[in-house]
Amino acid sequence: MTEQYEPRIIAFCCNWCSYAAADLAGTSRLQYPPNIRIIKVMCTGRIDPVFVLQAFKHGADGVLVAGCHPRGCFYVHGNEKTAYRMEFLQDIMPMIGLEPKRLRLEWIAGSEPDKFARICREMVEDLKKLGPSPVRGGIF
Amino acid sequence: MAGLDELIEETGAHDCVECGKCTSVCPVARINPKFAPRLIVLRVLEGVSDSLSKDKDIWSCITCEMCNDMCPYEVNYSGFILGLRTRAIKAGNLPDCSQSGAVHTYQRLMTSGVKQNRLKWVTPEMKIKERGDVFYFTGCAVHLGALFSDKAGELKNTPANYVRILNAAGIEPVVSNDEVCCGHDLLWAGDEDSMLKLMDKNVEVIRKSGAKTVVFSCPECLRTFEIDYQDFLGDFDFELVHMSEFLLDLIDKGKLSFDSNGGKITYHDSCRLGRHLGIYDPPRDLISALGMELIEMQNNKEKAGCCGVNAFANCGEVSQKLQLDRLLEATATGADEMLTFCPKCVIHFNCLLKSPKLPVPHEKVKILVREFGNVLAEHLQKKGDR
Ligand code: SF4
Ligand code: SF4
Ligand code: FES
Numbered sequence: 001m002t003e004q005y006e007p008r009i010i011a012f013c014c015n016w017c018s019y020a021a022a023d024l025a026g027t028s029r030l031q032y033p034p035n036i037r038i039i040k041v042m043c044t045g046r047i048d049p050v051f052v053l054q055a056f057k058h059g060a061d062g063v064l065v066a067g068c069h070p071r072g073c074f075y076v077h078g079n080e081k082t083a084y085r086m087e088f089l090q091d092i093m094p095m096i097g098l099e100p101k102r103l104r105l106e107w108i109a110g111s112e113p114d115k116f117a118r119i120c121r122e123m124v125e126d127l128k129k130l131g132p133s134p135v136r137g138g139i140f
Numbered sequence: 141m142a143g144l145d146e147l148i149e150e151t152g153a154h155d156c157v158e159c160g161k162c163t164s165v166c167p168v169a170r171i172n173p174k175f176a177p178r179l180i181v182l183r184v185l186e187g188v189s190d191s192l193s194k195d196k197d198i199w200s201c202i203t204c205e206m207c208n209d210m211c212p213y214e215v216n217y218s219g220f221i222l223g224l225r226t227r228a229i230k231a232g233n234l235p236d237c238s239q240s241g242a243v244h245t246y247q248r249l250m251t252s253g254v255k256q257n258r259l260k261w262v263t264p265e266m267k268i269k270e271r272g273d274v275f276y277f278t279g280c281a282v283h284l285g286a287l288f289s290d291k292a293g294e295l296k297n298t299p300a301n302y303v304r305i306l307n308a309a310g311i312e313p314v315v316s317n318d319e320v321c322c323g324h325d326l327l328w329a330g331d332e333d334s335m336l337k338l339m340d341k342n343v344e345v346i347r348k349s350g351a352k353t354v355v356f357s358c359p360e361c362l363r364t365f366e367i368d369y370q371d372f373l374g375d376f377d378f379e380l381v382h383m384s385e386f387l388l389d390l391i392d393k394g395k396l397s398f399d400s401n402g403g404k405i406t407y408h409d410s411c412r413l414g415r416h417l418g419i420y421d422p423p424r425d426l427i428s429a430l431g432m433e434l435i436e437m438q439n440n441k442e443k444a445g446c447c448g449v450n451a452f453a454n455c456g457e458v459s460q461k462l463q464l465d466r467l468l469e470a471t472a473t474g475a476d477e478m479l480t481f482c483p484k485c486v487i488h489f490n491c492l493l494k495s496p497k498l499p500v501p502h503e504k505v506k507i508l509v510r511e512f513g514n515v516l517a518e519h520l521q522k523k524g525d526r
Contacts, residue, residue, distance in 0.1 A: 048240045050241055050242040050245055053245040057245055088286050088287055088289055092246060092287060094257040095256060095260065096254065096256055097249075097252075097254030098254070134255065135252045139252050
């Protein structure tokens with residue numbers, strides 16, 4: 001492999017908190033690696049487990065799910081449901097050969113752009129250590 | 141893929157005399173009067189040009205094979221539907237998958253040949269081997285138990301329990317980390333290509349193990365090996381056996397025994413084990429061997445009702461009504477538990493039982509729906525106790 005491995009990360013961010021944090025990180029000119037592709041959803045509760053599995057199936061090396069802090073969800077229980085869903089996804093991932101570390105769930109408030117930038121940096125670091133996803137080429 | 145003519149030939153669909161017997165027994169037609177198996181055959185036989193790309197009814201069939209059993213001209217109706225489905229998805233006619241297709245997605249991920257960590261559930265005291273005469277094909281119970289942990293989390297224990305039972309009888313089965321999904325759901329969702337990839341891997345894994353006998357607890361895995369794999373690959377040189385038959389044999393030889401304090405049980409024939417494979421008596425004999433009383437539901441064996449969903453596709457109103465019918469029937473027996481071998485049946489029935497949308501009061505369907513092996517393991521007699 002001549003090209004250096006750069007992890008590809010899909011980040012699902014809820015509109016009200018984590019996307020706002022990402023936005024603020026940008027306007028505050030905080031530095032974070034360009035490996036993250038953000039997909040905005042209204043609430044993390046919209047993130048069907050299949051979105052995560054599909055991201056891996058299409059070749060993502062990591063998936064970040066970011067939403068409002070517990071009790072802070074704009075749709076009341078969206079993030080609780082997400083927490084439960086991520087748990088069973090992480091349960092099933094190793095069984096099909098995907099390291100659970102490739103999926104990360106974080107609560108990032110709109111006022112925490114630095115947390116957003118830090119988590120992106122950490123995730124890129126972790127995924128560099130972990131290496132490319134075993135299904136990097138994607139399955140179609 | 142062969143053309144439609146060949147499918148019609150192979151499944152005997154052109155022998156159809158339009159008697160409508162299939163429609164009269166079809167559980168879907170009973171609930172949805174617009175659905176009629178006879179009409180699907182008719183539309184295809186008449187070559188209605190866009191029936192393959194538009195006909196949603198080919199996904200509404202729950203592939204229960206009630207019609208196969210009834211047809212006087214022995215049309216292989218479920219085979220016909222299966223063939224239509226593989227052709228339909230090529231024409232852009234797709235099923236509506238439950239959980240947005242999460243189950244199908246993880247199953248497709250298994251076609252990639254990624255190194256799995258499938259045997260998390262194996263504990264040090266379990267005796268398993270890498271090569272040997274008996275291969276236990278565990279199926280996806282653990283994956284499904286994780287995915288449906290709120291409804292049927294107990295499924296996570298299923299393979300471990302069967303290994304414990306086999307160990308108690310002195311059998312050390314081969315259990316492989318490289319086994320993959322059998323491809324049943326993908327096949328019935330029309331994705332034959334993925335199923336073929338999974339088939340090749342599984343057959344290779346079994347060949348490498350040197351097994352002479354492959355034992356299955358999941359009826360869908362057994363059906364897929366017995367009928368679909370052998371359709372593509374010809375007869376295997378290893379034997380395929382269902383767990384119920386295998387365990388009965390061990391009981392007969394005095395190697396295995398169970399002990400319960402009685403209890404009333406009813407048994408649900410899943411369509412794969414029952415109508416598809418014709419295995420009706422061994423599970424019932426196992427219940428007697430458990431020392432429990434078996435109370436039959438009104439519709440049993442060939443006439444058993446269905447859990448209402450196949451291949452995690454098209455779950456809806458019809459499925460719910462069929463599940464409710466069956467649960468009411470099971471409750472009417474007065475049994476405490478309804479046992480079945482099929483993990484999907486366990487999920488689908490529990491999905492309704494535990495749903496806030498259950499259309500009747502909970503006391504009306506007072507029955508536990510459980511996977512057979514999980515109950516067997518509770519009553520296993522250890523060697524020392526005998
Ligand atoms: S397989 Fe079952 S659901 Fe499908 S047409 Fe036949 S009887 Fe109806
Ligand atoms: S029962 Fe058989 S012969 Fe009669 S309509 Fe159905 S498929 Fe045709
Ligand atoms: S709105 Fe942010 S998690 Fe629900």
